[in-house]
Amino acid sequence: MGRAPxxxxxxxxxxxxxxxxxxxxxxxxxxxxxxxxRTLPKNAGLVRCGKSCRLRWTNYLRPDIKRGRFSFEEEEAxxxxxxxxGNKWSAIAARLPGRTDNEIKNYWNTHIxxxxxxxxxDPVTHTPRWPRLDLLDLTSLLDTQVDxxxxxxxxxxxxxxxxxxLACTVLSGATSSPQLQAAGPYAExxxxxxxxxxxxxxxxxxxxxxxxxxxxxADQFLQADTAACQQMSYLVHANPEAQQQQLAQQPQQDHxxxxxxxxxxxxxxxxxxxxxxxxMQMASDASNLQPWSSTVSxxxxxxxxxxxxxxxxxxxxxxxxxxxxxxxAAATTTTYGRxxxxxxxxxxxDDAGLLSMHLYxxxxxxxxxx
DNA sequence: AACGGAACCAACCGCTGTTCA
DNA sequence: GTGAACAGCGGTTGGTTCCGT
Numbered sequence: 001m002g003r004a005p006x007x008x009x010x011x012x013x014x015x016x017x018x019x020x021x022x023x024x025x026x027x028x029x030x031x032x033x034x035x036x037x038r039t040l041p042k043n044a045g046l047v048r049c050g051k052s053c054r055l056r057w058t059n060y061l062r063p064d065i066k067r068g069r070f071s072f073e074e075e076e077a078x079x080x081x082x083x084x085x086g087n088k089w090s091a092i093a094a095r096l097p098g099r100t101d102n103e104i105k106n107y108w109n110t111h112i113x114x115x116x117x118x119x120x121x122d123p124v125t126h127t128p129r130w131p132r133l134d135l136l137d138l139t140s141l142l143d144t145q146v147d148x149x150x151x152x153x154x155x156x157x158x159x160x161x162x163x164x165x166l167a168c169t170v171l172s173g174a175t176s177s178p179q180l181q182a183a184g185p186y187a188e189x190x191x192x193x194x195x196x197x198x199x200x201x202x203x204x205x206x207x208x209x210x211x212x213x214x215x216x217x218a219d220q221f222l223q224a225d226t227a228a229c230q231q232m233s234y235l236v237h238a239n240p241e242a243q244q245q246q247l248a249q250q251p252q253q254d255h256x257x258x259x260x261x262x263x264x265x266x267x268x269x270x271x272x273x274x275x276x277x278x279x280m281q282m283a284s285d286a287s288n289l290q291p292w293s294s295t296v297s298x299x300x301x302x303x304x305x306x307x308x309x310x311x312x313x314x315x316x317x318x319x320x321x322x323x324x325x326x327x328x329a330a331a332t333t334t335t336y337g338r339x340x341x342x343x344x345x346x347x348x349x350d351d352a353g354l355l356s357m358h359l360y361x362x363x364x365x366x367x368x369x370x
Numbered sequence: 371a372a373c374g375g376a377a378c379c380a381a382c383c384g385c386t387g388t389t390c391a
Numbered sequence: 392g393t394g395a396a397c398a399g400c401g402g403t404t405g406g407t408t409c410c411g412t
Contacts, residue, residue, distance in 0.1 A: 016380070016406085038397075054398080055381070090400060105401070106379050114377095 013047045017056055021046055025053055026061055059102045066098025070107055078104060079112060083126040 013021075028044035034057060037050035046053060059065075070078070074096060081092045089101035089108075096104065113123040120128055 014382075051398085052381080058399095059380075087401065101400075102380080109402095110378055 011047070012041075012049050012052075014052070017060075021048070022056070022061055025057060029057060029061075059100045062100075064098060065100060070099075070111075074099070075107075075112060078108065079116070079126075082108065082112075082123075 024044050024046055028040065032040075032043070034054075037054045039050075040046075041048045041050055041053050044053070048056075077096060078092060081095055085091050087105075089105045093099055093101040093104050108123075116123040116126075122128070
């Protein structure tokens with residue numbers, strides 16, 4: 001025999017609460033405290049289910065609830081937390097004093113989600129959704145005719161928007177770089193950069209698949225990005241001597257760096273468009289790889305690098321608990337790893353959370369909060 | 371002013387893990 | 392040990408408000 005039913009299943013009022021009902025509920029809880037929701041409605045003189053009373057109290061009547069518009073900081077925090085926790089609204093609410101899970105959930109679905117979609121960020125994975133736009137940006141930035149074969153060869157990169165984004169950022173910075181302008185015709189540099197993008201991406205994806213159980217996937221990502229950034233920098237500066245020097249100074253720091261260094265040997269691309277068939281092959285190889293976000297998850301634990309997002313159906317509280325804030329923040333940052341393009345200097349921000357917050361700040365339309 | 375669609379959000383629904391008779 | 396209810400959570404609904412035509 002189980003418990004007695006909490007309330008009658010019929011004859012109870014549903015729908016919006018009246019001020020009188022609110023008054024009764026608040027008065028009762030002030031006097032007796034919350035809890036014992038089964039008997040509360042009857043004792044408080046309400047013709048409501050206990051569950052309904054609990055919901056009304058926790059979502060609306062609680063005195064510590066902060067009502068009104070979400071601030072810019074709160075919105076940033078929600079996005080940041082969502083990238084780590086997924087649709088764990090109660091967990092997110094626990095970190096936002098005065099806000100309820102229901103309120104945050106509603107706000108996410110009606111405001112943030114749409115805003116992210118509008119700016120091209122997938123609200124589930126927190127990764128860019130429009131790689132082809134990046135591609136367009138890239139070609140426009142090159143300010144030169146990129147042959148169709150090369151473009152076609154790059155198509156598989158649509159699954160790897162991060163690299164394209166990275167390239168765009170670097171190139172946009174490079175456009176205004178006096179060093180680069182002094183180094184030679186810009187078109188020549190970019191002709192080198194395009195095939196390199198493919199190789200670097202393929203190498204990075206391979207690297208990601210071979211992630212070791214000892215190192216966190218997030219760290220691997222970070223290393224890969226850092227290496228990619230360094231290589232980008234080399235290319236932008238187009239100084240082979242400096243490249244070799246740097247290579248000698250940081251031997252075999254990681255596989256990714258080695259792979260990238262091999263890919264950018266100038267001699268490889270000296271003979272005009274010799275590399276195009278090779279590019280096609282590389283692109284084909286790359287197309288067989290899973291996008292970063294889905295490949296890099298270690299099998300011996302529950303760590304999910306997919307921006308730390310786990311769908312309700314696939315996640316478990318244990319898995320969520322294992323995701324400490326530092327590592328998930330690192331994963332998030334890697335996803336949005338970026339360069340200090342304006343100065344052609346690649347910066348590796350130690351404060352991962354801060355970095356991604358910074359990026360989100362850029363993505364959000366601040367004017368909405370003015 | 372009237373209308374229709376979009377946006378918003380409080381409340382409900384249904385599921386899951388926990389508690390307890 | 393069993394099973395029913397509780398408590399909590401995320402998803403969804405539907406009523407209301409807003410806004411453009």
